[in-house]
Amino acid sequence: MSPRLVSIVAAVSMAGVVAVAFASVVTRPAERSFAKHLEPGVYACRACERPLFRSEDKFESTTRWPSFRKSVSESVVTRPDVSYGMKRTEVLCSQCNAHLGHVFEDGDRTGDTHPDARWRYCILSAALAFELREGQ
Numbered sequence: 352m353s354p355r356l357v358s359i360v361a362a363v364s365m366a367g368v369v370a371v372a373f374a375s376v377v378t379r380p381a382e383r384s385f386a387k388h389l390e391p392g393v394y395a396c397r398a399c400e401r402p403l404f405r406s407e408d409k410f411e412s413t414t415r416w417p418s419f420r421k422s423v424s425e426s427v428v429t430r431p432d433v434s435y436g437m438k439r440t441e442v443l444c445s446q447c448n449a450h451l452g453h454v455f456e457d458g459d460r461t462g463d464t465h466p467d468a469r470w471r472y473c474i475l476s477a478a479l480a481f482e483l484r485e486g487q
């Protein structure tokens with residue numbers, strides 16, 4: 352590697368470290384804030400406002416993260432995520448590609464008592480904007 356390339360790589364990885372540190376400080380208080388939120392309505396993408404999850408598909412998970420057993424049809428896409436040495440499935444908004452969280456196949460083991468319990472969409476509160484459904 353040329354000295355110039357080395358310094359660019361160092362600068363980029365330093366920026367990554369700073370960004371990760373910053374994100375963990377800034378998002379931590381908010382990231383689970385919808386976990387016990389049970390009002391009727393729709394959880395939309397905070398970035399583009401596409402409806403992503405419905406309150407009736409939300410369950411109170413033992414993981415204490417906002418958890419949904421399914422998404423609004425075709426509202427999310429998934430892709431493999433092997434970051435941090437873990438094999439996970441990342442969930443992204445199908446409209447704007449915003450990172451939403453991850454999906455796990457352990458809904459029936461983490462507190463979902465619904466007959467269709469299987470999937471757990473573990474979603475960052477900070478990625479969501481809640482729209483209250485009036486009159487219910």
Ligand SMILES: [Zn+2]
Nearest residue numbers: 396399444447
């Ligand atoms: Zn979006």
